[in-house]
Amino acid sequence: MKGIRTPEQEVARFRSRLAVAGVVALVCFGLLAARFFYLQVMRFDYYSTRAEDNRISLVPVVPNRGLIMDRNGTVLARNYSAYTLEITPSKVADLEATIEALSALVDIQPKDRKRLKKLMDESKSFESLPIRNRLSDEEVARFIAQRYRFPGVELKARLFRDYPMGRFGSHIVGYIGRINDRDLERIEDSEDTANYRGTDHIGKAGLEKSYERELHGATGFEEVEVDSGGRAVRALRRTPATPGNNLVLTLDLKLQEVVEKAFGNRRGALVAIEPGSGGVLALVSVPTFDPNLFVDGIAPQDWDELNNSPDHPMVNRALNGAYPPGSTFKPFMALAALMSGKRTPAQAISDPGYFDFGGHHFRDDKVGGHGTVDMYRSIVHSCDTYYYRLANDMGIDLIAQTMGEFGFGSKTGIDIEGESSGILPSPEWKKRRFKKPEQQKWFGGETISIGIGQGYNAYTMLQLAHATATVAAGGVMFKPHLVKYIESASDGSRRMIEPQPIKTIPIKPEHIETIRRSMVGVNREGTGARAFAGAPYVSAGKTGTAQVYSLKGAKYSSRITERLRDHALFIAFAPADKPTIALAVLVENGGFGAESAAPIARAVLDYYLLGKLPAGIAPEDPGAEGNSGDGAGE
Amino acid sequence: MSDFRFDPRKWLLRILSPLDGQLTLIVMAILGFSTVVMVSASPERLDTLALNVGVAFAVMWIAASVPPQRMMTVALPLYVLGVLLLIGVALFGDVSKGARRWLNIGVARIQPSELMKISMPLMLAWYFQSREGLIRARDFLIAIALLLVPVGLIAKQPDLGTALLVAASGFYVLFFAGLTWRLILPVVVVGVVGIGAIVAMGDSLCMPGVEWPGMREYQRHRVCTLLDPTSDPLGKGFHIIQSTIAIGSGGVVGKGWGKGTQTHLDFLPERHTDFIFAVLTEEFGLAGALLLVVLYILLIFRGLFIAAGAPTLFSRLLAGALTLIFFTYAFVNMGMVSGILPVVGVPLPFVSYGGTALVTLCLGVGMLMSIQRHRRRVGT
Structure with missing residues (x-):
């Protein structure tokens, strides 16, 4: 340990340490000087040659982006090559004058100018930005003849992304757009900077975003000899780019189209899943949008239109919209009752048409009640009283626990971004959700409406379809996925996305059978009978009508009266004995589930099981790429 | 009379007086x-x-x-402010390029680690001054703790480069305050040996997946x-x-x-x-x-x-x-x-x-x- 020193000793030691620091600094600078001497004198010849050789510049070769196809090979996203006119703002003295002069040669709309303005705000001044895309051959020729007049303006041959199916399936496919600062940061984070040299577009939404890694491919590079001005003279060596992989989806685009057309002008969502694999057959959110608008920077006018529409076409309702399930919740409640032993199938109640709890009168739809109601009748006739009483007997904790098993209230893990987890109500949830102590308390009366799928219940159509598929598969839960396999564009090899069983819920086969039989009854003699009259297959279903709605982030302003109507829901699977498809559908403000949602489910099953197309949709034309589907029918 | 006459030379000298000529x-x-x-590299x-x-x-x-005594009075507040801002960054900071370095204070985004580069030596110098004549081993431990708190927070962002620079600035104060060589030398030796080892075995250490x-x-x-x-x-x-x-x-x-x-x-x-x-x-x-x-x-x-x-x-x-x-x-x-x-x-x-x-x-x-x-x- 040091002893206490006099101030003079302190100062002396400080000065000696200054001397040490001075010596260390000198040594370090000496080291640097030696390094400079080594590089600049001893290795001068070598580096001088390297600098000369640096006439050889490395130019990135941008890979072709992978295609996206549905299960039948219908192309949803592809590339095509076209000329684009690009301006580098920092190299242009007077931007306005240049654009003015250019517009004499090529057609430049006010829309193009606005888009350039927007791009300039989002990017750095030395980046080259498109002023006009997809030039005609004539325009190309005119510009080339005059190009000497336009320093800083370049003609570039580029691959463009094209979505031939337009608005069909656009919520799934998503779109690409120009790389912005936020994307750039993400690229830097994932140490992908080198791979994105030369790439100026990136997936922004949907599968284009979720599968960016697969679709992008690996950038190659070309060694190019450049002249003293830095312009390429000839290519010397080339490491080709590896094109991005193609995505082949489990999706059936024709089915998607059937559904989107069946919705007409109504808003809503539908998810159809293959119960034995989790493969998503259709994932619809209407209204949709045209992804082609986004590829080269969306025009502000188009953006305002999409963004300010009261119909919110940009929201993916199937993944992100959480809705109360209404009576479609009842089969799951019944199953939960069987699993927990709270009910047997034969156990019946006498329904007076209401259920009293804590001084509150919970009413059934049917005045006077349904009479004697066992489990089968409770589902077939959608008896509320049965479920009020059941919910009360089970208690909220048991309900929340069993419904959680079916995936309600948690993300399904589907391979596309933007999934919402919905709300599985429970006393714990309420404690987390609300701040004030008086709001945090769970009331017994709240449990009662949970039993019929109302109250705080809010789930996505994906979750509802997922749970329906799980019941259809006898309790085996598969992870929903949209991509069937990933195909290498260079050698055609396929990487299958294997069905991933998440878990098997221990349900006795006879319990599943009770529910199945009841849901078949719905479509045969119950609330779904009208919509399924005359169907040549046996299907299982359940109607639902939801009184309240909460669409995340959306505020409805106009057309209040129509928009205060109930949401209509329907869940189904078929064929009932060996299900190959399970679905959940919601029609926003559609009124009764039996009237507006069930016919859409019928159209889906008719097409999927029988190949029957509703009027107005062109039949499948196998092998024809980019089949537009806008034809007038047979 | 002549006292009030404007003399440009005198006036200039007075303006320049705080500045050190050589520096x-x-x-x-x-x-x-x-x-x-810069004219060659980036004239614009x-x-x-x-x-x-x-x-x-x-x-x-x-x-x-500003006289040094005045600087002493701001050393502690500046240090505390810096550490609080760094904690703020860790809790509410904006993520940019994979690191949480910026704090958005409404009007502007600030990078508190920049402030720490000056406030760190200021703080430690102030601390040793306040213990002048009584400095013992315990004071070095306290100083090291004062140094490690912000350095740890910056390294956690993660911004290892800035963390090392702030650590260095604090270390220099410790060094000049008389930190014993018995502590300095082992660190230097370990550092040199470590760098040597990385250079010698670089190939195998840089294999993908390691x-x-x-x-x-x-x-x-x-x-x-x-x-x-x-x-x-x-x-x-x-x-x-x-x-x-x-x-x-x-x-x-x-x-x-x-x-x-x-x-x-x-x-x-x-x-x-x-x-x-x-x-x-x-x-x-x-x-x-x-x-x-x-x-x-x-x-x-x-x-x-x-x-x-x-x-x-x-x-x-x-x-x-x-x-x-x-x-x-x-x-x-x-x-x-x-x-x-x-x-x-x-x-x-x-x-x-x-x-x-x-x-x-x-x-x-x-x-x-x-x-x-x-x-x-x-x-x-």
């Missing part, structure tokens, strides 16, 4: 050199450069006018790129390869002002900021590089001289640490551009373009000037 000349010489290089930035220099000199002048304990992937990547720049010719290695070529091809007298092919054919990345030294050496050769090194040596020795003559413990420690910070910046930047140190975002002092760094550095120089100017007024 001002050295800094102006380096800035002049920087401007010459000269306007903003002039503005930055103006602001930086104003800050320097103000700092030089994880280095305590280091993020991008940090490992930087070290590996340094060992073998050719492993990543389009990415990070590109910077080192191209800057080494620029330096080497400059030769003894350089290719001439504005004639650097590496610079003008766009082979040099970040040529007006972190890699400006490569431009300088490509166009002015070994001669230009040595001139700059000599200017830095003059700056550092002037700083050390001021430290030697400083009257109080506080001003001694502060002057010594600030001087060594200049040295560290200069050495680390030139070392990284010439390929002997990993690429960390450290600017070349007074040469790299960048307002914040220039203002911070001039603040440091101003504090040195103040210590020199006020050396006689404070007795011990």
Whole structure:
């Protein structure tokens, strides 16, 4: 340990340490000087040659982006090559004058100018930005003849992304757009900077975003000899780019189209899943949008239109919209009752048409009640009283626990971004959700409406379809996925996305059978009978009508009266004995589930099981790429 | 009567009086050199450069006018503020490039780790001053704790480069305050052996999939790129390869002002900021590089001289640490551009373009000037 020193000793030691620091600094600078001497004198010849050789510049070769196809090979996203006119703002003295002069040669709309303005705000001044895309051959020729007049303006041959199916399936496919600062940061984070040299577009939404890694491919590079001005003279060596992989989806685009057309002008969502694999057959959110608008920077006018529409076409309702399930919740409640032993199938109640709890009168739809109601009748006739009483007997904790098993209230893990987890109500949830102590308390009366799928219940159509598929598969839960396999564009090899069983819920086969039989009854003699009259297959279903709605982030302003109507829901699977498809559908403000949602489910099953197309949709034309589907029918 | 007459010479002298002649000349010489290089590297930035220099000199002048006793009074509040802001960053900071470094305070985004570069030595110097005459081993432990809190927070962001620089600035105070050699030497030895081991076994350590304990992937990547720049010719290695070529091809007298092919054919990345030294050496050769090194040596020795003559413990420690910070910046930047140190975002002092760094550095120089100017007024 040091002893206490006099101030003079302190100062002396400080000065000696200054001397040490001075010596260390000198040594370090000496080291640097030696390094400079080594590089600049001893290795001068070598580096001088390297600098000369640096006439050889490395130019990135941008890979072709992978295609996206549905299960039948219908192309949803592809590339095509076209000329684009690009301006580098920092190299242009007077931007306005240049654009003015250019517009004499090529057609430049006010829309193009606005888009350039927007791009300039989002990017750095030395980046080259498109002023006009997809030039005609004539325009190309005119510009080339005059190009000497336009320093800083370049003609570039580029691959463009094209979505031939337009608005069909656009919520799934998503779109690409120009790389912005936020994307750039993400690229830097994932140490992908080198791979994105030369790439100026990136997936922004949907599968284009979720599968960016697969679709992008690996950038190659070309060694190019450049002249003293830095312009390429000839290519010397080339490491080709590896094109991005193609995505082949489990999706059936024709089915998607059937559904989107069946919705007409109504808003809503539908998810159809293959119960034995989790493969998503259709994932619809209407209204949709045209992804082609986004590829080269969306025009502000188009953006305002999409963004300010009261119909919110940009929201993916199937993944992100959480809705109360209404009576479609009842089969799951019944199953939960069987699993927990709270009910047997034969156990019946006498329904007076209401259920009293804590001084509150919970009413059934049917005045006077349904009479004697066992489990089968409770589902077939959608008896509320049965479920009020059941919910009360089970208690909220048991309900929340069993419904959680079916995936309600948690993300399904589907391979596309933007999934919402919905709300599985429970006393714990309420404690987390609300701040004030008086709001945090769970009331017994709240449990009662949970039993019929109302109250705080809010789930996505994906979750509802997922749970329906799980019941259809006898309790085996598969992870929903949209991509069937990933195909290498260079050698055609396929990487299958294997069905991933998440878990098997221990349900006795006879319990599943009770529910199945009841849901078949719905479509045969119950609330779904009208919509399924005359169907040549046996299907299982359940109607639902939801009184309240909460669409995340959306505020409805106009057309209040129509928009205060109930949401209509329907869940189904078929064929009932060996299900190959399970679905959940919601029609926003559609009124009764039996009237507006069930016919859409019928159209889906008719097409999927029988190949029957509703009027107005062109039949499948196998092998024809980019089949537009806008034809007038047979 | 004549007393009130306006005398421009007298007036000018009075204005200039807070400034230290030698330091001002050295800094102006380096800035002049920087401007010459900037004309070649990035002429469109000269306007903003002039503005930055103006602001930086104003800050320097103000700092030089503030007596050291006044600086002592702000040391603790500034340190506490810095640490609070860093905690704020950790909790609510904006994520940018994978790191949480920025704090959005409504009107602007600030980077509290910048503030720590000056407030760290200020705080430790103040602490030792307050314990003057009674300094024991325990005080060093407290000082080390005071140092490690912000360094840990910055390293956690993660911003290892800045964390090391702040750690260095604090360490310099400890060193000048008399930290025993028995603690310093083992650290130096372990460091040298560790670096030696990494260089010797670089190939196997840089195999894909190998994880280095305590280091993020991008940090490992930087070290590996340094060992073998050719492993990543389009990415990070590109910077080192191209800057080494620029330096080497400059030769003894350089290719001439504005004639650097590496610079003008766009082979040099970040040529007006972190890699400006490569431009300088490509166009002015070994001669230009040595001139700059000599200017830095003059700056550092002037700083050390001021430290030697400083009257109080506080001003001694502060002057010594600030001087060594200049040295560290200069050495680390030139070392990284010439390929002997990993690429960390450290600017070349007074040469790299960048307002914040220039203002911070001039603040440091101003504090040195103040210590020199006020050396006689404070007795011990």
